[in-house]
Amino acid sequence: xxxxxxxxxxxxxAARLPEGVLREITPAYLEEPRSKYPGxxxxxxxxxxxxxxxxxxxxAAAHRVGLLPRGGGTGLVGGQxxxxxxxxxxxxxxxxxxxxxxxxxxxxxxVVEAGCVLADVQAAAEQAGRLFPLSLGxxxxxxxxxxxxxxAGGVNVLRYGNTRDLVLGIEAVLPDGQVFNGxxxxxxxxxxxxLRHLLxxxxxTLGIITAAALxxxxxxxxxxxxxxxxxxxxxxxxxxxxxxxxxxxxLSAFELISGQGLAFxxxxxxxxxxxxxEVPNWAVLIDLGLxxxxxxxxxxxxxxxxxxxxxxxxxxxxxxxxxxxxxxWLMREGIPEANRxxxxxxxxxxxxxxxxxxxxxxxxxxxxxxxxLRINCFGHLGDGNLHYNVFPPQGEARDAHLHLAAKATxxxxxxxxxxDGSFSAEHxxxxxxxxxxxxYGDPAKLWAMRAIKGALDPLGIMNPGAVLRPSC
Ligand SMILES: Cc1cc2nc3c(=O)[nH]c(=O)nc-3n(C[C@H](O)[C@H](O)[C@H](O)COP(=O)(O)OP(=O)(O)OC[C@H]3O[C@@H](n4cnc5c(N)ncnc54)[C@H](O)[C@@H]3O)c2cc1C
Numbered sequence: 001x002x003x004x005x006x007x008x009x010x011x012x013x014a015a016r017l018p019e020g021v022l023r024e025i026t027p028a029y030l031e032e033p034r035s036k037y038p039g040x041x042x043x044x045x046x047x048x049x050x051x052x053x054x055x056x057x058x059x060a061a062a063h064r065v066g067l068l069p070r071g072g073g074t075g076l077v078g079g080q081x082x083x084x085x086x087x088x089x090x091x092x093x094x095x096x097x098x099x100x101x102x103x104x105x106x107x108x109x110x111v112v113e114a115g116c117v118l119a120d121v122q123a124a125a126e127q128a129g130r131l132f133p134l135s136l137g138x139x140x141x142x143x144x145x146x147x148x149x150x151x152a153g154g155v156n157v158l159r160y161g162n163t164r165d166l167v168l169g170i171e172a173v174l175p176d177g178q179v180f181n182g183x184x185x186x187x188x189x190x191x192x193x194x195l196r197h198l199l200x201x202x203x204x205t206l207g208i209i210t211a212a213a214l215x216x217x218x219x220x221x222x223x224x225x226x227x228x229x230x231x232x233x234x235x236x237x238x239x240x241x242x243x244x245x246x247x248x249x250x251l252s253a254f255e256l257i258s259g260q261g262l263a264f265x266x267x268x269x270x271x272x273x274x275x276x277x278e279v280p281n282w283a284v285l286i287d288l289g290l291x292x293x294x295x296x297x298x299x300x301x302x303x304x305x306x307x308x309x310x311x312x313x314x315x316x317x318x319x320x321x322x323x324x325x326x327x328x329w330l331m332r333e334g335i336p337e338a339n340r341x342x343x344x345x346x347x348x349x350x351x352x353x354x355x356x357x358x359x360x361x362x363x364x365x366x367x368x369x370x371x372x373l374r375i376n377c378f379g380h381l382g383d384g385n386l387h388y389n390v391f392p393p394q395g396e397a398r399d400a401h402l403h404l405a406a407k408a409t410x411x412x413x414x415x416x417x418x419x420d421g422s423f424s425a426e427h428x429x430x431x432x433x434x435x436x437x438x439x440y441g442d443p444a445k446l447w448a449m450r451a452i453k454g455a456l457d458p459l460g461i462m463n464p465g466a467v468l469r470p471s472c
Contacts, residue, residue, distance in 0.1 A: 002464060003064045004087035005043045013043070013059050013090070021045055021052060029091055032081050033074055033340075034347070037431060039081030042068060042091035050171060050179055050210040053092065057208065058177030060090055066464045067092055069204035071146025072117065074138035076349070077430025079150070079203045079466045086464065092208060094145045101211065103128045108216040109168060109185045114145030114209045121214070130216040133160040137333045145209045151201035153426030155253045155332075158382035159289075160217065162426070163200065169213035170196040175206070175457035185213045198452065203428050204463035206456050220250070220289025224296025225325040227257075228304060228316035229280040234358035235312040236284050236381055242310070243286055243303045250299070253287040254382035255332055261376045262331070264338035267394070272334040273327040275317040284381065285332050287325075335378055339389055343398035345373055346405040348388040350416045351425035357384055360419045364388065367411050371404050385425040388412055413440065429467045437467070 003009075014022045023044045030039030047053045060067045066089035070080050082089050094115035101111040105128045112121055118139040125132035134147065136154030146152075148170070152163045160166065169184040182196055199207055230236045233256065240254050259279045265272050266279070276283075286303065288296040300318045307313030319325040339347075352360050361377060368375065373390040390408050392401045413423045413436055423436045437446070453460075453468055464470050 002066045002087045002461065005065055005090060009063055009065065010043050016055055016059060017052060021047055029070065029093065030081060032078055033076060037078035037081045040084045040086055042082060042089050045090050045092050046096045047092065048096045050173065053173045053208055053210055054177050054179055056090060056092060057173045057175065060461050061176055061459060064459055065090060065461065067461050068463055069145065069208045071143035072141035074142045075146060075150055075430060076427045077432040079428060079430030079463065083431065083465065094143060097210060100124045104185065105130055107185060109213055110216055111183060111211060111213045112144055113211045114143065116144045118142050118147060125216050129219065131219040132214060132216055134163055134166055137336050144212055148200050148209050148212055149203050150428040153380065153383065153385060155255065155380060157380060158254055159252045164197065166215045167196060167200060167212055168215055170199055170209060171211040172199050172207040172209045175462045183211055183213050203430060203466050205453060205467050206462060221292045222290040222294050222296050223288065223325065224300055224319055225285065225287045225328045226300040226304060226316055226318040227275055227283055227285050227328050228307060228313045230282050230284055230313055232282060232358065233361045236282060237354065237357060239284060239307045239312045240382060242306050246303050246306065247288055247299055250288050250290045252289045255285040256378055256381035257283045257285060257332060258377050260374060261335040261338060261378050264342050264376060265334050268338050268341040270334055270338055272331040274331055285328055339376060342391050344389045344391055345398055345401045346390050346408045348409065348412045349425050349427045350388055350421055350423060351383065351385045352416065352419050352421035354384045356419045360415060364412060364415050367415060368408060371408055373401065373404065373408065431466055434467065434469055
């Protein structure tokens with residue numbers, strides 16, 4: 001059993017840390033973007049160094065107090081908030097640890113602290129003439145520690161991989177307070193179990209990440225984008241194959257957009273500069289990054305023409321300049337905001353084998369029809385990752401339909417598993433999907449996960465209740 005942080009324990013911890021590390025907590029630290037999980041009160045710690053993090057962890061281990069690591073607080077599965085019944089924990093926010101420790105441009109590598117905001121990491125890489133390709137709607141707030149801990153995906157996974165693929169080394173504090181100095185910039189290092197990959201995606205349940213060595217890339221000098229109207233998800237998938245044949249590794253993103261998402265933007269009065277007068281049923285956003293001297297606009301026209309010829313594409317716009325490309329992305333990134341404003345009854349972050357995406361969308365649409373909800377299905381089609389969210393009928397309040405949420409989720413997740421997919425593609429398990437992991441997870445994998453958790457964190461102090469249910 002964990003113990004709560006009392007006033008006496010707070011005073012004892014404060015005495016072991018430099019002044020100002022423990023602060024008065026404000027409501028923002030106890031919130032998450034979907035307002036589904038009100039966080040319980042906690043003692044707020046803002047360490048300024050890895051050694052201070054280690055001191056806090058050693059203290060928590062000595063007193064059996066829960067630790068809740070926090071980055072930008074943008075996680076969508078409630079991993080960054082502790083439920084009401086939990087004993088009062090220490091919330092460790094890495095926000096003061098935001099130094100770019102080193103940039104090794106010639107090596108295509110940089111070393112950053114876990115509190116760095118993603119947009120700042122991207123900007124630092126750009127200043128060095130390099131690209132850090134991780135990109136997602138929350139990049140202005142999400143911090144490297146959170147991104148690593150959730151193995152975030154985003155829009156460029158098709159080309160550059162998930163966060164996991166962008167990490168060379170990790171520095172972290174383990175649950176007993178030891179510092180794991182894995183901050184290496186090696187591209188080959190087969191020296192036993194790879195602790196880096198265990199900590200990435202662990203959602204703060206195996207330690208606190210304090211810094212990372214990241215992989216950089218050359219910046220593609222020629223970029224372009226197009227939005228093409230497609231008849232169906234099946235047509236979108238076939239167009240993806242055409243685009244891959246034509247653009248090869250130059251294809252950076254291939255996003256599926258449903259008409260419902262664009263209609264929501266209009267319904268909510270959002271000016272996202274949609275390029276079509278009439279809302280299409282389905283569209284795709286294609287983004288290219290090409291080597292010097294190649295012409296993205298011409299290549300996109302070629303994809304458009306090939307798609308048109310095969311009757312996959314009926315209309316489309318190729319961006320004529322960078323501003324128009326940015327407008328297309330504004331429209332794509334406006335979808336989660338429109339969803340938030342409309343208010344989802346239930347949201348699902350799923351992935352499927354690519355060839356089964358159209359069958360899933362068809363089957364799920366039929367299975368959910370009896371609930372009378374609106375569906376906004378969009379996402380990173382190039383990765384088989386869909387955000388499959390359901391909403392109340394137009395003009396009706398979300399609250400009146402919330403009783404359908406569990407049923408909708410069960411239908412969606414059962415169908416995902418029947419199509420050999422995943423109920424959590426990129427957001428993680430957090431507290432929202434602990435039950436799903438128990439229901440759908442591979443038993444051998446669950447056994448190994450519990451064994452690893454028990455071995456590294458025998459007291460269960462690291463983000464208790466996230467990913468795995470506490471064993472006692
Ligand atoms: C508008 C919007 C768009 C989004 N788009 C995407 C998207 O395209 N792709 C995607 O994958 N996600 C997306 N997300 C989800 C979210 O941004 C990511 O999950 C992100 O990685 C969370 O980072 P964070 O710093 O906000 O972490 P937090 O929310 O603070 O924490 C997330 C988890 O990581 C743990 N954690 C945080 N810091 C550390 C640390 N230093 N050490 C150990 N554990 C830690 C927390 O305890 C928690 O379990 C989106 C969210 C929003 C609001």
